[in-house]
Amino acid sequence: MISVFLKRWRKLSLCLTAAAFISLPVTTPQAATLDVVGGELQGATGVNVGGTLYDVEFLDGTCASVFGGCDSLADFQFNTLAGANAASQALFDQVLLGAFDTDSEKTRGITNTYVGALVTPYEFFTSFGQIKVNTSRAQNFSDPNNANDYVLSGGSAIVYLFEDLTDQTAAAWAKWTISGDTLPSAVPIPAALPLFGAGIAAMGFFGWRRKRRTVKT
Numbered sequence: 001m002i003s004v005f006l007k008r009w010r011k012l013s014l015c016l017t018a019a020a021f022i023s024l025p026v027t028t029p030q031a032a033t034l035d036v037v038g039g040e041l042q043g044a045t046g047v048n049v050g051g052t053l054y055d056v057e058f059l060d061g062t063c064a065s066v067f068g069g070c071d072s073l074a075d076f077q078f079n080t081l082a083g084a085n086a087a088s089q090a091l092f093d094q095v096l097l098g099a100f101d102t103d104s105e106k107t108r109g110i111t112n113t114y115v116g117a118l119v120t121p122y123e124f125f126t127s128f129g130q131i132k133v134n135t136s137r138a139q140n141f142s143d144p145n146n147a148n149d150y151v152l153s154g155g156s157a158i159v160y161l162f163e164d165l166t167d168q169t170a171a172a173w174a175k176w177t178i179s180g181d182t183l184p185s186a187v188p189i190p191a192a193l194p195l196f197g198a199g200i201a202a203m204g205f206f207g208w209r210r211k212r213r214t215v216k217t
Helices: 002-022 081-096 193-216
Strands: 033-037 040-049 052-059 115-127 130-141 150-160 171-178
Touching: 040 081, 052 081, 081 115, 081 130, 081 150, 081 171, 115 150
Parallel strands: 115 171
Antiparallel strands: 033 040, 040 052, 052 171, 115 130, 130 150
């Protein structure tokens, strides 16, 4: 009679353990949502840059017109080279990969069929009486193997304050704003976790009882 009772409890503990695992919530990384109109990539929402979600819009025009003067750090979403580079890399990883990686001309502001540069400014400076802007660029080449794509940054990616990217077939501004979305929160302790613990405890207890009885016999 006792052995039957023990077998039933062991089965119950296994069921409780399985139920606990089944009920664990599964979360998947939140993917960026592309803004595509008429086959043209105009930007994206929910782009994860360093653990923060951003929206990005691709625009032509001068830095001054697109970024509200382009003469204050407050005009730029990112104020460091590392931050701007991370944003450019996120464009490759979360926005351009796929249909828009090998067709640069499908991005708004870019008509060049060989390469398109999405330009993220992060600081300005004055040189020889002219205001210039340091930028990071996602250099997106129309290469099926994606071998030539890279982030161009710092002094090699300078833009003048009133330089109009409308006149450049291979470049467009990437204007970033904080997204209204949030990253998925940490997985809370599920309600079934106590059942999981109970199952483990029951298995351990009855395994110990069985071992003890075996030793006595």
